[in-house]
Amino acid sequence: MKTLRTLFVATTALCATTAAFAADLEVTHWWTSGGEAAAVGELAKAFDARTDHHWVDGAIAGSGSTARPIMISRITGGDPMAATQFNHGRQAEELVEAGLMRDLTDIAEAGKWREVINPPSLLDACTVDGKVYCAPLNIHSWQWLWLSHKAYADAGVPVPTNWDEFVAAAPALEAAGIVPMAMGKQGWQQSGAFNVMMISLLPKEIFLQVYGDKDADVAAGADVARIFKAAADARAMASNSNVQDWNQATNLVITGKAGGQIMGDWAQGEFQVAEMTAGEDYTCLPGLGVNRTLQAGGDAFYFPVLKDAETTAAQGELAALLLDPEVQVAFNLKKGSLPVRGDVDLAAANDCMKKGLDILATGDAIPDFNQLVSSDTRVQIEDLFVEFFADASMTPEAAQERFAAIIADAD
Known part of the structure; x- marks a missing residue:
């Protein structure tokens, strides 16, 4: 009995010690739509299940344009979170240069x-x-045109197969009381659509030169x-869209109130939450059905430098977990994005994801806009x-x- 009692005390002490070292890891991001929330839930579930730590969700409502200044202000103001989302590219370069972001080289090398x-x-x-x-x-x-089968059936016209057909079908949709093109009234959505047109309707070399x-x-x-x-055609087609957020615009397409939307592949998560099937309920056209070229952008997590040793150790565990093959599959199937690992099994990928994977496999991808400009x-x-x-x-001319003047002074 003494041996059992000793074992019980030792085990209890060990559990208490483990609990004491477990860290609550605050993670900030701007994933708040239905599809995004489902995807980030996969990360939180995996982190809580596979480590002794706890994911504390720090979702910031709104787009990246809203969230990034808040994230940066906290880090520079001495109140850093444990991990934060940014897009691939130059959005965090000043924080790195200031020594405020953690060096992950040892973790990257260990994980190959x-x-x-x-x-x-x-x-x-990175x-x-x-x-x-x-x-x-x-x-x-970004280079996707999402099309509602219901909207085009209600308007009595075929679902477009390219940008020119999309524009040509707009009068028929308007006559049926359907918005030809859904677009939220935010600069990142509007400039994003312009860049999609530049890549999709011109040789990709033009985009890279600009x-x-x-x-x-x-x-x-x-x-x-x-x-x-x-872009002027898009402005006219979207003039009655009357929504603010990108997922509200996607919902117009899902419900057949709009014909289509230029939006990144994250829109696919919204169609999945609505239990719609690619190729049956909606069509996705990479490169606007013209140029099968995609930008290889996306999301990455940065880890601010912290003073607490336990939380710092937990950061490292999360960084490694994000590249785990099973986590990559679970997250990206919900998010509508593609995994960064080239060695994972995506047999469950839907029609749109397979289109993206096929294009990526050809090597016909170019750097994302955020990787090229400040x-x-x-x-x-x-x-x-x-x-x-x-x-x-405002005329296109x-x-x-003004655009050319911005590029002349760009960095």
């Missing part, structure tokens, strides 16, 4: 991230001076002028398109002139 992450540009976007500062989580691409090379002459040229004309340049472009889509009197 350089060998399994595809495309390699995603890990490159790397500064040879050190890894973020954990890539998914691959999101945003990669910062070539103002190309930005002011005839090719980009075509895209501003397409946050300041991004905000200037977003502000321009807020004004352009709100003011029908006037908007292009």
Whole structure:
């Protein structure tokens, strides 16, 4: 009995010690729509189940444009969270340069991230001076046109197969009381749609010359002028959309109140929550049905430098978990995005995910907009398109002139 009593006391002490070392890990992000919440729930469930720690959800309502300043202010103000979402690219570069973000190089090397992450540009976007500062989580691409089968059936016209057919069908939808194009009234959505048109309706080299090379002459040229004309068409088609958030616009497509929406593959999560089937209830057109080229952008998690040793250790466990094959599959199937690991089994992928995987497999992917321009340049472009889509009197020519000026001074 003495032995059993001793064993019981020792076991109780061990459990108490374990509980004392367990950390509550606050994780901030802007995933608040139905599909996004389901996806982030997979991360929280895996973290709580596989570690001795607890995921404390720090969702910030609104878009990344709303959330990022709050996240940055907390980190620079001395009240950092344990982990935070940013997009792949340059959004956190000043925080890294200021020494406020944790170096994850040892975790990346232990997990062989350089060998399994595809495309390699995603890990490159996390790397500064040879050190890894973020954990890539998914691959999101903006270049998708989502189409409602119900809307086109109600209007008595075929579901479009490309951008030109989409524009041509707009009068029939309007006559049936259906909004041709759903679009929220936020700069990131509007500038995002413009960039999708640039990639999808022109050779991808034009996009790279404008945003990669910062070539103002190309930005002011005839090719980009075509895209501003397409943006004017989009402005007219979306003029009665009357929603603010991207998922509200997606819901118009889901319910057949709008014909289509230009939006990233995260929209797919909303269709899944609505129990709709790709190819039956809706159609997804990569590259607007014209150019099968995708941007390899997406989300990554950064880990602010903390003073507490236990929480710092828990950070490392989360960073490693994000690249776990099972977690990659569970999260991305709910999110509508593609895994950053090139070695996972996605047999459960739906029609739209398979289209994206096929394009990615060909290597026909280019860096994301956020990887090519600074946050300041991004905000200037977003502000321009807020004004352009709100003011029908702004001509495509006037908007292009301002755009070229921004590119001339871009960094």
